[in-house]
Amino acid sequence: MLAVQGVSRSFGGVYAVRDVTLDVADGEVCAVIGPNGAGKSTLFNLITGHLAAERGAISFLGRRVDRLAPHRRARLGMSIVFQAARVFRGMTVRENVMVGLHGSTSAGFVAAALRLPRHRRDEREIAARADAALERVGLADWADRPADRLPIGQQRALQLARALCARPRLLLLDEPASGLRGQERERLAELVEELRADGLTILLVEHDVAFVTRLADRIVVLDLGRVIADGPPAEVRNDPLVLAAYLGQSA
Amino acid sequence: SGGSGSGGGGGDPIKVGLIVSLTGNYTPLGSEDKKAVELAVEQVNAAGGLLGRKVELVTRDDKTAPDQGIVAYNQIKGDIDALIGPVFSNAALAVEPLAQRDRMPYLSLAPAQEQVEPIKSYVFVTPALSSMYAERYLQYIQAEGIKTIAVAWDSKSAYSVSGHQAMTALAGKYGVTIAVDEPYETTNSDFSALFQHVRDSRAEALVFWGSGAPGVTAAKQYVASGLKTPLFLTASQASKLWLEPMGAAAEGMTVQSAIGVIGEHLPAGKQKQVIEQMAGPYRQKHGYPPPQFAQDGYSASLLLFEAIRKANSTDKEKVRQALESMDLVTPNGRFRYSATDHSGLSPEYISVNTVKNGAFVPTPWAAEQLAKTVGALG
Amino acid sequence: MMIEVTDLVVAYGAATALDRVTLSVAEGEMVALLGPNGAGKSTLAGALAGLLRPASGTVTVGGRLALIPEGRQLFPDLSVADNLALGGWRSGVRDPSAVYDVLPRLAELADRRAGVLSGGEQQMVAFGRALMSRPDVLVVDELSLGLAPNVTAGLARHLAELNRSRGLAVLLIEQNARLAFELCRRAYVLESGRLVTEGESAALAGDPRVAGAYLGGAIT
Amino acid sequence: MIVRRALGPLAAAAVTLALPAVLDDSALAVYVLLGLAAMVTVGVSLLMGYAGQVSLGQGAFYGLGAYTAALLALNGLPPLLGLLAAPVAAAAFALVVGLPLLRLRGHHLAFATLAMQLILLSLAGQLEFTGGDIGLQAIPPFSAWSFEAGGVTAYAYLTWAGLALVMLVTRNVIASRPGRALRALATSETAAASSGIPVGRYKLAVLALSAAFAGLAGGIYCFYTGYVAPGSFPVLISIQYIVMAVVGGLGTIWGAVAGAAAITLLVQGLDQLANLPGMPSYAPGVLSYAVYALVLIAVVLFLPNGLVPAIRRLLSRERPVKTR
Amino acid sequence: MSAFLTYLLNGLAVGCAIALIASGLVVIHRVTGVVNFAQGTFAVVAGLCASSLLGLGLPHGASELAAVLAAAVAGLLTGLAAVGRPGTTPLSSLIVTLGVGVLAYAVEIVLWGDQPRSALGLAGSVTVAGARIQTQHLLVIVVTAVAFVALALFFGRTYLGKALTACASNPYAARVVGIDVRRMGLLAFALGGLLGGLAGVLVTPMRPISFDTDVTLIVNGFAAAVFGALTRPVITLGGALLLGVAETMAAGYGYGSHQLEIALGLMLVVMIVQAGRHPAISQEPT
Numbered sequence A: 001m002l003a004v005q006g007v008s009r010s011f012g013g014v015y016a017v018r019d020v021t022l023d024v025a026d027g028e029v030c031a032v033i034g035p036n037g038a039g040k041s042t043l044f045n046l047i048t049g050h051l052a053a054e055r056g057a058i059s060f061l062g063r064r065v066d067r068l069a070p071h072r073r074a075r076l077g078m079s080i081v082f083q084a085a086r087v088f089r090g091m092t093v094r095e096n097v098m099v100g101l102h103g104s105t106s107a108g109f110v111a112a113a114l115r116l117p118r119h120r121r122d123e124r125e126i127a128a129r130a131d132a133a134l135e136r137v138g139l140a141d142w143a144d145r146p147a148d149r150l151p152i153g154q155q156r157a158l159q160l161a162r163a164l165c166a167r168p169r170l171l172l173l174d175e176p177a178s179g180l181r182g183q184e185r186e187r188l189a190e191l192v193e194e195l196r197a198d199g200l201t202i203l204l205v206e207h208d209v210a211f212v213t214r215l216a217d218r219i220v221v222l223d224l225g226r227v228i229a230d231g232p233p234a235e236v237r238n239d240p241l242v243l244a245a246y247l248g249q250s251a
Numbered sequence B: 001s002g003g004s005g006s007g008g009g010g011g012d013p014i015k016v017g018l019i020v021s022l023t024g025n026y027t028p029l030g031s032e033d034k035k036a037v038e039l040a041v042e043q044v045n046a047a048g049g050l051l052g053r054k055v056e057l058v059t060r061d062d063k064t065a066p067d068q069g070i071v072a073y074n075q076i077k078g079d080i081d082a083l084i085g086p087v088f089s090n091a092a093l094a095v096e097p098l099a100q101r102d103r104m105p106y107l108s109l110a111p112a113q114e115q116v117e118p119i120k121s122y123v124f125v126t127p128a129l130s131s132m133y134a135e136r137y138l139q140y141i142q143a144e145g146i147k148t149i150a151v152a153w154d155s156k157s158a159y160s161v162s163g164h165q166a167m168t169a170l171a172g173k174y175g176v177t178i179a180v181d182e183p184y185e186t187t188n189s190d191f192s193a194l195f196q197h198v199r200d201s202r203a204e205a206l207v208f209w210g211s212g213a214p215g216v217t218a219a220k221q222y223v224a225s226g227l228k229t230p231l232f233l234t235a236s237q238a239s240k241l242w243l244e245p246m247g248a249a250a251e252g253m254t255v256q257s258a259i260g261v262i263g264e265h266l267p268a269g270k271q272k273q274v275i276e277q278m279a280g281p282y283r284q285k286h287g288y289p290p291p292q293f294a295q296d297g298y299s300a301s302l303l304l305f306e307a308i309r310k311a312n313s314t315d316k317e318k319v320r321q322a323l324e325s326m327d328l329v330t331p332n333g334r335f336r337y338s339a340t341d342h343s344g345l346s347p348e349y350i351s352v353n354t355v356k357n358g359a360f361v362p363t364p365w366a367a368e369q370l371a372k373t374v375g376a377l378g
Numbered sequence C: 001m002m003i004e005v006t007d008l009v010v011a012y013g014a015a016t017a018l019d020r021v022t023l024s025v026a027e028g029e030m031v032a033l034l035g036p037n038g039a040g041k042s043t044l045a046g047a048l049a050g051l052l053r054p055a056s057g058t059v060t061v062g063g064r065l066a067l068i069p070e071g072r073q074l075f076p077d078l079s080v081a082d083n084l085a086l087g088g089w090r091s092g093v094r095d096p097s098a099v100y101d102v103l104p105r106l107a108e109l110a111d112r113r114a115g116v117l118s119g120g121e122q123q124m125v126a127f128g129r130a131l132m133s134r135p136d137v138l139v140v141d142e143l144s145l146g147l148a149p150n151v152t153a154g155l156a157r158h159l160a161e162l163n164r165s166r167g168l169a170v171l172l173i174e175q176n177a178r179l180a181f182e183l184c185r186r187a188y189v190l191e192s193g194r195l196v197t198e199g200e201s202a203a204l205a206g207d208p209r210v211a212g213a214y215l216g217g218a219i220t
Numbered sequence D: 001m002i003v004r005r006a007l008g009p010l011a012a013a014a015v016t017l018a019l020p021a022v023l024d025d026s027a028l029a030v031y032v033l034l035g036l037a038a039m040v041t042v043g044v045s046l047l048m049g050y051a052g053q054v055s056l057g058q059g060a061f062y063g064l065g066a067y068t069a070a071l072l073a074l075n076g077l078p079p080l081l082g083l084l085a086a087p088v089a090a091a092a093f094a095l096v097v098g099l100p101l102l103r104l105r106g107h108h109l110a111f112a113t114l115a116m117q118l119i120l121l122s123l124a125g126q127l128e129f130t131g132g133d134i135g136l137q138a139i140p141p142f143s144a145w146s147f148e149a150g151g152v153t154a155y156a157y158l159t160w161a162g163l164a165l166v167m168l169v170t171r172n173v174i175a176s177r178p179g180r181a182l183r184a185l186a187t188s189e190t191a192a193a194s195s196g197i198p199v200g201r202y203k204l205a206v207l208a209l210s211a212a213f214a215g216l217a218g219g220i221y222c223f224y225t226g227y228v229a230p231g232s233f234p235v236l237i238s239i240q241y242i243v244m245a246v247v248g249g250l251g252t253i254w255g256a257v258a259g260a261a262a263i264t265l266l267v268q269g270l271d272q273l274a275n276l277p278g279m280p281s282y283a284p285g286v287l288s289y290a291v292y293a294l295v296l297i298a299v300v301l302f303l304p305n306g307l308v309p310a311i312r313r314l315l316s317r318e319r320p321v322k323t324r
Numbered sequence E: 001m002s003a004f005l006t007y008l009l010n011g012l013a014v015g016c017a018i019a020l021i022a023s024g025l026v027v028i029h030r031v032t033g034v035v036n037f038a039q040g041t042f043a044v045v046a047g048l049c050a051s052s053l054l055g056l057g058l059p060h061g062a063s064e065l066a067a068v069l070a071a072a073v074a075g076l077l078t079g080l081a082a083v084g085r086p087g088t089t090p091l092s093s094l095i096v097t098l099g100v101g102v103l104a105y106a107v108e109i110v111l112w113g114d115q116p117r118s119a120l121g122l123a124g125s126v127t128v129a130g131a132r133i134q135t136q137h138l139l140v141i142v143v144t145a146v147a148f149v150a151l152a153l154f155f156g157r158t159y160l161g162k163a164l165t166a167c168a169s170n171p172y173a174a175r176v177v178g179i180d181v182r183r184m185g186l187l188a189f190a191l192g193g194l195l196g197g198l199a200g201v202l203v204t205p206m207r208p209i210s211f212d213t214d215v216t217l218i219v220n221g222f223a224a225a226v227f228g229a230l231t232r233p234v235i236t237l238g239g240a241l242l243l244g245v246a247e248t249m250a251a252g253y254g255y256g257s258h259q260l261e262i263a264l265g266l267m268l269v270v271m272i273v274q275a276g277r278h279p280a281i282s283q284e285p286t
């Protein structure tokens, strides 16, 4: 499904991601963990196209994507939930989610300005799908609120709904549980399990090791931009390298 | 709409519209025009008014913008018997077709050639056109035996663009070659390139077209540049706004001006008298001698008053006809409008001066020429 | 008392975010503040730091207070070193080397613009910046947010150490309730702008309602 | 509910239609210029308030529309064609310059658009075919089929029909898929791109749309005044549009119209006042400048969201208002 | 060769004058996030003051100093209006500064009238390696160099400079660490007024100043300041010098009527090329 081959990216001479190779199979939940500044978010940005890779190749669904603009990759079926909640200001929760459907609809300026039938049909469908996504993440009651006033936890749920409603093939989650409390965390975990059951492929960054262990089929560990371990959770958790670099005594 | 045509009937005042820039870029010009027109109206009213009626001024601001000129005109057009118009060429040209359509006698304060080419029956221009200044300079240059000149001109100012054009077109006629032809922009703050180019050429004089800030900036830098080629400035510099900042550095520079500026150097006579009729009271009221723009405004007023007097009515067509057969001496010189000439002035009423002791003094050539011109007026 | 809040009401326009909240933190005490998303925890933190004006009620703070705000709130255009130095605006401390001892990663990043750091690195800077002011009381709006487990553990240890050695009082808002209970002897629970429970951590952790909501079953 | 929603626009339409019939020429001249300013300002508000892109060069598109229509009409083409070409030319030009300029953001973009206008003005002031600094004169009046716009009234209707069209298009756009995309990219270009929005293309499109609005206004302007010159489109005019948009309320369509109306009427009112007989000679300058400035400062400081949101809040105290 | 050097030197002087206007814009934006459209006004106020004081017979030096202080006061007053009220957004503040600039027109017209004024500066010229440059130009270059070195050191090296920078970088965070953002904003406006005043007294002898000269002054200053992202003094100076030299070179080599297009166009190209290097993601919060 996703093949990252020897990808590198540096900032001012310091490598944030160095020669990373990573394959994610269809339907797999793959977690990426590692110390702060290991390059996890940078790797996500390379995959989604917000940063250009200096070396290496990225293929998605058997197709080279590393020269494609982010919105093209999104249209191929990649959705991302960013580490920082990026909700669109001045829009309601529902409108925010409707934006997520941009790539899978097509009415443009002319259709909108003239209110063509196609545009109206599109709008109805977009609204319905957005509401379904909100329902799914438990935000249905908040649909008409201004999105930028939501508490952090809800903003993250909103981002997830926005990503989901595009019906992606690959979902990239960058620390989706950060800022969530026990119960909310539990609900998120259940949702991820549901999504996996639906056949979605998920790439997950998270510092909550219990959360990761419960959900991931496989864990990849990054340190200083390189992959230092790759395998099933049980194995990785006991890897001495990982213990030293990341888990410390708390594991 | 339409004014109160049928004159005579005592009571109600004659209304003169005045649209000038009172805000925006052209404020310094517009406000001088306004002072002068107000002075002229005061004087005519003190002398009993026109046709036994008082003259009243209806003033509007064009904000140095063509569309605001139109708004202003629309606001007063129903009220007024004649119009003295914008000093900003773009605003003047915007108002012009409306005035022509409404058959409104219109004396423009802008020097743009386009207003009188082609002639519109109701539109008359008061300031000397820059082509006249150009021709006058060429006469002087020829008289001084100069064969080669450099010309610098502001490519953003209509006044200086058409002055430059006229100079290029007429140079041959006066046996003058233009060795350096150098455009610059109004906002330019450094003229070292110009002086360098003049220094590298055979030019015997540098004619500098420009108004406002560049006139001062360039003249100051000319002094500092050590260039020996004499500098000839045009009439835009003939005021205290140029003299004061220049200070002693201006001594000996050559500056053109309208005849009104050097009134005191004229032999006694009609011309001198009409200049003083304005200059004295103006100086008394405002504390400085009237600059060029003030003279334009005052001349326009005199022309309009005389036309109404001659028409013996404020009927617009009659006033227009009176203007078209006008022959009047004003501070700007003698105007002779005709059906084929709506600018009325000729180059003879332009003086070429040198700066002496911080004042403009006609050159011997100019003094002689002007004496001849003025003498003919009596 | 280091922090004394009585009948505090804070509103955003028409919406009341805190409704007659009363709580206190004594000198040398570490207190946890729990609550679901949107309960008003960050609002309370903002009011304590004087960043939000109360509609009514009083807030008194008995010493120098430092806040690790929600969303890190660094100076993105300044270097890490400068961010830390500015943390000492009130205390006059300019030299960040003490912070580097606690968070050695920051020494490596000293000259990096704070805006381009990774999320966790930014959290470290926010923590370090608060320490720079040599506070008597520290309000932490999320400690472990985005931090690797070993870093979180280190910071928790450091807080406990400061509490022991310098008597630093702490009001801790923390997503990981287990960690909060471990660190703090006492805790408040805030829901929809109202205090619903308070008590000893041990007792609260045993309370099935609290455990269900904040300890979150199998996870954490 | 629907009736209530439609009431405002209906009332506005009625007033718009009635006014030209009752106003005299002098008031109509203001009415026309007000409508034209509103047309440009709606575009500015769309660009700035919705899509978050600042243009300090909107006057350039206004001028471009005016010159286009004027040149076509002066070369003997039917005025209607000129009027239609004006927005098209402005939009096309926006697409061409937008391609490089929109790579810039924030202040850089603001400066770049300002520079674009300065450069265009400078060229218009020097080129032969644009009439140089003097500009283009004797532009024929607007006509279409057998109709010829004689007086100001005709232009008033033309202007306000144009404005209605512009407002309708804007309303339809913002409440739809492309409109949401624009509002999204204003907050976060990356999150927008990740939702499948081609950010660059949308920024271009909205610039072109706002340019088309300005171009249409310019087209009407040139027939109305019969004269265009560089002096008609100074840089300050572009800043004025932003002031209008902010004063009226960024991100609301009616705010753009209200802002344009408020500023235009304030300026005209002060002008009338300053030129009343008996006012001191410095009154025009001082009144137009000082009172205008004080009112502007007061409005911005005390109604930071603009006139329209403030009025809305007043009218519907009971309902919570969505503001930014 | 000496022609080239003449153009270069004079271009540097022109650029320095631009840089001084830009410096005030940079200081104010760097601290408050506000683009101060009243910056040209400060220069005009100082220029007009200086010409009046000199006219009253006050000696050089004292007149200019007083004028610069007057501009600083104008800056402070502008700051009070623009950032004095808590909760004013940078966009609102920007419009307020526009308003202040217009308000100043009225004040200036009442005090000084609507006609342009000038002041006498240093007369004469100096020859450097065969190229002539006016003494006043040289003075501008020296003062600008000193001002920019001081600014760069102040913002880059001093603690107060960093605290000031922090205010615009994240005003909320500045309050979190205890910085009085409002007072810092006022300080910045006063400093901006001072720098604008400096520009005013140095420029007045070179070109006449009237109440609305601020527009001309600010356009170039804005260009240079934006070039430096409105925050970085040294790059701003670079931008200003680029503008100045491009203008004189254009005039020198036969494009006198296209100076503006060439200078602004060049600047745009540099900006666009640079913009390509910064991906959107690195400008958004992590």
Ligand SMILES: Nc1ncnc2c1ncn2[C@@H]1O[C@H](COP(=O)(O)OP(=O)(O)OP(=O)(O)O)[C@@H](O)[C@H]1O
Binding pocket: A011, A012, A015, A016, A034, A035, A036, A037, A038, A039, A040, A041, A042, A043, A083, C112, C116, C117, C118, C119, C120, C121, C146, E282
């Ligand atoms: N635009 C940038 N410029 C300079 N350095 C950058 C930039 N973006 C990221 N970095 C650096 O690259 C490294 C990797 O950052 P990244 O955000 O990928 O880390 P991460 O693994 O996601 O960490 P965390 O767990 O803290 O989120 C960090 O040291 C960061 O400071």
Ligand SMILES: Nc1ncnc2c1ncn2[C@@H]1O[C@H](COP(=O)(O)OP(=O)(O)OP(=O)(O)O)[C@@H](O)[C@H]1O
Binding pocket: A149, A150, A151, A152, A153, A154, A179, C012, C015, C017, C035, C036, C037, C038, C039, C040, C041, C042, C043, C044, C070
């Ligand atoms: N600027 C604001 N304007 C309006 N309402 C706000 C604002 N900030 C917060 N709120 C509201 O106030 C309430 C309390 O928010 P607060 O951020 O204090 O919650 P919290 O307990 O910190 O939540 P979280 O766990 O998500 O951080 C929420 O309902 C939120 O929507």
Ligand SMILES: [Mg+2]
Binding pocket: A040, A041, A042, A083, A174, C118, C119, C120
């Ligand atoms: Mg990360």
Ligand SMILES: [Mg+2]
Binding pocket: A152, C041, C042, C043, C070, C141
């Ligand atoms: Mg919070």
